[in-house]
Amino acid sequence: MRVVLLAALTAVAGCSSSSAGGGTAPRQQEGSLDAGLDALPPAVDVVVGDAPTEGPASARVTVIEFGDFECPYCGEEEPVVEQMLSAYEGRIRFVFKEFPLSSIHPYAELAAEAALAAQAQGKFWQYHDLLYANQSALGESDLEGYASMLGLDVTTFDLALQDHTYAAAVAADVAEGMSDGVDGTPTFFINGVMVVGAVPYSQLASVIDRELAATD
Numbered sequence: 694m695r696v697v698l699l700a701a702l703t704a705v706a707g708c709s710s711s712s713a714g715g716g717t718a719p720r721q722q723e724g725s726l727d728a729g730l731d732a733l734p735p736a737v738d739v740v741v742g743d744a745p746t747e748g749p750a751s752a753r754v755t756v757i758e759f760g761d762f763e764c765p766y767c768g769e770e771e772p773v774v775e776q777m778l779s780a781y782e783g784r785i786r787f788v789f790k791e792f793p794l795s796s797i798h799p800y801a802e803l804a805a806e807a808a809l810a811a812q813a814q815g816k817f818w819q820y821h822d823l824l825y826a827n828q829s830a831l832g833e834s835d836l837e838g839y840a841s842m843l844g845l846d847v848t849t850f851d852l853a854l855q856d857h858t859y860a861a862a863v864a865a866d867v868a869e870g871m872s873d874g875v876d877g878t879p880t881f882f883i884n885g886v887m888v889v890g891a892v893p894y895s896q897l898a899s900v901i902d903r904e905l906a907a908t909d
Contacts, residue, residue, distance in 0.1 A: 707890035708764040708794055709877030739873055739882055741788050744866070745817040747778065748786040753908040754884050754901055757788040759870045761878040762805060762824040763798035763831055766891040770879050771825045773894045781901060789821065791866040792878050800831035802863065807836040807850075809859035814845045 739757055758774065760767045778787055791808070793801030804824055811820035823839045824831065833854060840850040853859060870880070874887065881888040881897065884904040888896065 707766045707877040707879060708761060708797065740869055742865075743862075744788050744790050745812050745821075746786055746788050747818065749783065750786060752784060752786040754781070754785040754904045755788060755882075756785055756884075756897075756901070757790060757882040759790045759792035759866070759875045759878060759880045761791075761793050761798055761801045762808065762821075763801040763828060764794065764878045765828065767879045768825050768828050770891040773892070773897065776894050777897050777901070780898065784905065785901060789817075790870060791863045792870045792875060792880070793863065793867070794878060802860075803833060803854065804831045804836060805863045805866075806857060806859040807840070807854060809862055810850050810853035811840065811843065811845060813853070813859075814850070816843045816845060819843050 741755075741757070744757075756777070774787075777785075791805040793805045795802045808817060808820050808824060811817050820839060820843060823842070827835065827839070836854065837847060837851055841847050873882070877889065879889075879891060881892075883897065883900045886900045886904075888900060
């Protein structure tokens with residue numbers, strides 16, 4: 694499934710491979726919430742594919758996050774994402790795409806592969822939550838421990854990590870993100886609006902509300 698999105702918007706803090714030490718990656722404002730469609734950059738086509746999703750596929754608003762499990766700003770944004778999912782339950786679809794910044798986050802790549810290995814056993818979101826709750830413990834033994842905590846088939850899970858079964862899928866997400874203009878995490882696409890960085894709930898909500906109103 695493919696969702697046509699328009700790039701745009703603003704930023705606060707986030708992780709970027711171009712930021713020294715993985716700190717704040719400031720970006721210039723590229724648009725605004727009030728800008729007309731004519732003011733936005735050309736449309737990009739974000740592939741949802743087999744990415745894990747929450748919410749109805751028929752929802753009028755699709756929110757796609759490109760995230761890195763080791764990025765502190767992604768971790769900071771998680772309560773905001775949870776608030777968004779609760780407030781708009783049943784009205785939005787949420788999609789998570791892997792975007793590990795391996796050059797500055799040495800554990801992010803394997804953590805991303807581990808999350809997809811958990812998805813293969815039907816436990817992506819539970820594993821996703823454990824990773825963000827334990828960002829300082831993302832070594833291979835930690836990843837295996839979380840799989841055990843969730844009751845996954847640990848033998849199958851461990852083989853997936855050792856064989857890097859999901860490395861190609863992670864690389865595909867990264868390539869997709871880069872082609873869509875993603876250069877740091879977290880980055881969200883909300884029905885065409887790109888929102889970069891750990892933004893307040895009010896900013897995500899204002900975009901979602903605008904998109905819901907536009908589709909009434």
